[in-house]
Amino acid sequence: MINFEALFKVTYGLYIVSSGDKTRANGFISNTVFQVTSEPPAFAACCNKLNFTTEFIQKQGLFSISVLGKDTPTEIFTNFGYKSGREIDKMAGMDIRYGESGLPIVLNSSIAFLECKVMQTIDLGTHLLFIGMLLHADLLDVTKDPMTYQYYREVKKGFSPKNAPTYIDKEKLLTNVKDASLKQYKCPVCGYIYDEADETKRFKDLADDWLCPLCGCEKEEFFEIK
Amino acid sequence: MINFEALFKVTYGLYIVSSGDKTRANGFISNTVFQVTSEPPAFAACCNKLNFTTEFIQKQGLFSISVLGKDTPTEIFTNFGYKSGREIDKMAGMDIRYGESGLPIVLNSSIAFLECKVMQTIDLGTHLLFIGMLLHADLLDVTKDPMTYQYYREVKKGFSPKNAPTYIDKEKLLTNVKDASLKQYKCPVCGYIYDEADETKRFKDLADDWLCPLCGCEKEEFFEIK
Numbered sequence: 496m497i498n499f500e501a502l503f504k505v506t507y508g509l510y511i512v513s514s515g516d517k518t519r520a521n522g523f524i525s526n527t528v529f530q531v532t533s534e535p536p537a538f539a540a541c542c543n544k545l546n547f548t549t550e551f552i553q554k555q556g557l558f559s560i561s562v563l564g565k566d567t568p569t570e571i572f573t574n575f576g577y578k579s580g581r582e583i584d585k586m587a588g589m590d591i592r593y594g595e596s597g598l599p600i601v602l603n604s605s606i607a608f609l610e611c612k613v614m615q616t617i618d619l620g621t622h623l624l625f626i627g628m629l630l631h632a633d634l635l636d637v638t639k640d641p642m643t644y645q646y647y648r649e650v651k652k653g654f655s656p657k658n659a660p661t662y663i664d665k666e667k668l669l670t671n672v673k674d675a676s677l678k679q680y681k682c683p684v685c686g687y688i689y690d691e692a693d694e695t696k697r698f699k700d701l702a703d704d705w706l707c708p709l710c711g712c713e714k715e716e717f718f719e720i721k
Numbered sequence: 722m723i724n725f726e727a728l729f730k731v732t733y734g735l736y737i738v739s740s741g742d743k744t745r746a747n748g749f750i751s752n753t754v755f756q757v758t759s760e761p762p763a764f765a766a767c768c769n770k771l772n773f774t775t776e777f778i779q780k781q782g783l784f785s786i787s788v789l790g791k792d793t794p795t796e797i798f799t800n801f802g803y804k805s806g807r808e809i810d811k812m813a814g815m816d817i818r819y820g821e822s823g824l825p826i827v828l829n830s831s832i833a834f835l836e837c838k839v840m841q842t843i844d845l846g847t848h849l850l851f852i853g854m855l856l857h858a859d860l861l862d863v864t865k866d867p868m869t870y871q872y873y874r875e876v877k878k879g880f881s882p883k884n885a886p887t888y889i890d891k892e893k894l895l896t897n898v899k900d901a902s903l904k905q906y907k908c909p910v911c912g913y914i915y916d917e918a919d920e921t922k923r924f925k926d927l928a929d930d931w932l933c934p935l936c937g938c939e940k941e942e943f944f945e946i947k
Contacts, residue, residue, distance in 0.1 A: 497762065501858040504788040504833035504867050505754060506734030527755050528731060531767045532847050533910040536723065541757045562730040607730035617843055619852060621758050626845060632727040641730050643869065684759040
C-alpha cells in the first residue's frame with residue numbers, strides 16, 4: 496500500500512536549475528537538487544526529459560543552481576514554472592550573472608548559487624539525473640533562509656505550517672461550506688493542488704496545454720481529490 | 722571559487738535508511754533521500770560505501786526510509802549516527818516494524834516511512850546512489866513536521882534559525898570571550914562543527930577512531946576553523 500501523503504514528509508528546497516550561455520539560456524523550478532559526494536563535491540539534479548532546460552544541460556554539460564530564498568515571489572515561480580522556454584525567453588527581464596563557467600545564474604530571490612559540470616547522466620525513465628562536479632559556489636544573501644518545498648506548498652495554499660494532511664481536510668470542509676460544487680485537483684508528480692475555490696476558472700475550463708505551475712506536469716495527469 | 726557556506730543553503734530532511742531482515746538489520750542517519758520519478762514512484766538514497774548498511778542494501782536489494790520528526794531526540798542520532806553496526810546491534814531496544822517487504826522500519830521518532838526495491842545502483846566514487854522503486858509508504862504521525870537538516874544543525878548547536886553563517890561568526894566572538902584557547906573543528910563532508918566550548922574534551926584528545934556524529938566522516942578529515 497502506498498499512502499502518497501507519506502511522500503510529502505520528504506524535505507526539499509526550491510531551486511532554479513539553469514543552463515545555456517549568453518546567446519540563449521533557460522531555467523526551470525526544481526526541488527530535487529542535493530549533494531551526493533564530498534570528494535569531489537558533487538551535486539545531483541533530477542530533470543524531466545521533456546524540460547527544455549534538459550536539452551541545454553545535455554548539450555553544454557553544465558548546469559547552475561540558484562537557491563531560492565523563503566520570500567521568493569509568485570512571479571518567479573510563474574516565470575520559471577508556468578511557462579515554457581520553447582515559447583518565451585524566461586531569462587528576459589531577469590537579473591542574470593554569467594558565472595566563471597559561462598553559465599547563466601538567476602540572481603532574483605536567490606540566496607546562493609552553485610555551478611556544476613556534468614560527470615554522469617543517469618537515465619531514470621521519465622527523468623535524467625545529472626551528477627555534476629561543483630565548479631563554483633557562493634552566497635548571495637546571508638540574511639535569508641532558503642525556501643523549503645513544504646513552506647511553498649503551505650504558503651501558496653495558505654495552510655498552517657503544522658500538520659498539513661489534517662489541515663487539508665479542514666480546508667476541504669471549509670470549501671464545502673462555501674460552495675459544494677467547487678473541486679480540487681491534485682498533481683500526481685509534486686502534489687500541487689489546484690483548488691477551484693482559490694481560482695478564477697474551473698479546472699475543466701483550463702486550456703488543454705495548461706501545466707502544473709510547480710513541476711510542469713500535464714493537465715490530463717491531474718486527479719480530482721474532492 | 723567554492724564558498725562552502727553556500728552548500729548549506731541546499732535543504733535536506735533527516736532519515737534513518739535501513740536494510741536487513743529479522744535475523745540481522747542495520748540503519749544509519751542520512752540526509753540525502755529524495756524522489757526522482759513519479760512513474761513509477763522512485764526514490765534515491767545516497768550511501769557511503771563504507772557504511773555497514775550499504776552492504777545490507779547491496780545484498781538484499783531493498784531499503785527502508787524512516788522520516789524523522791522535528792522532535793527526534795539526540796539518542797536516536799547517537800545510536801544511528803555515532804555508532805557502527807559492525808560493533809553493536811543498532812536495532813536492539815528500538816521500536817521496529819517489519820514491513821510488507823520484510824524490511825525493518827525504525828518507528829522511533831518517525832513520522833512516515835517508505836520501503837523501496839533497488840532498481841539501479843550508481844557508483845559515485847565514495848558513495849553508491851541506490852534508485853529504489855517505492856513498494857509501500859505510510860504516515861506514522863500526522864501531528865509532527867519533519868526535521869530538516871538546517872533545524873538539526875541549528876538546534877544541536879543552539880543557533881538561531883536565521884542567518885546561520887553570520888550567527889556562527891557571533892558565536893565565535895562569544896566563544897573568544899569565554900576562552901580564547903577553545904577551538905572549533907569542522908567536518909568537510911556535512912559541516913558539523915565540533916565546538917570545544919560545548920564539549921568536555923579537546924578535539925585532539927578524542928580517540929583516533931572517533932567519527933563525525935552526523936555523517937561518520939573520520940576525525941583526521943576535520944579542519945580547524947577557529
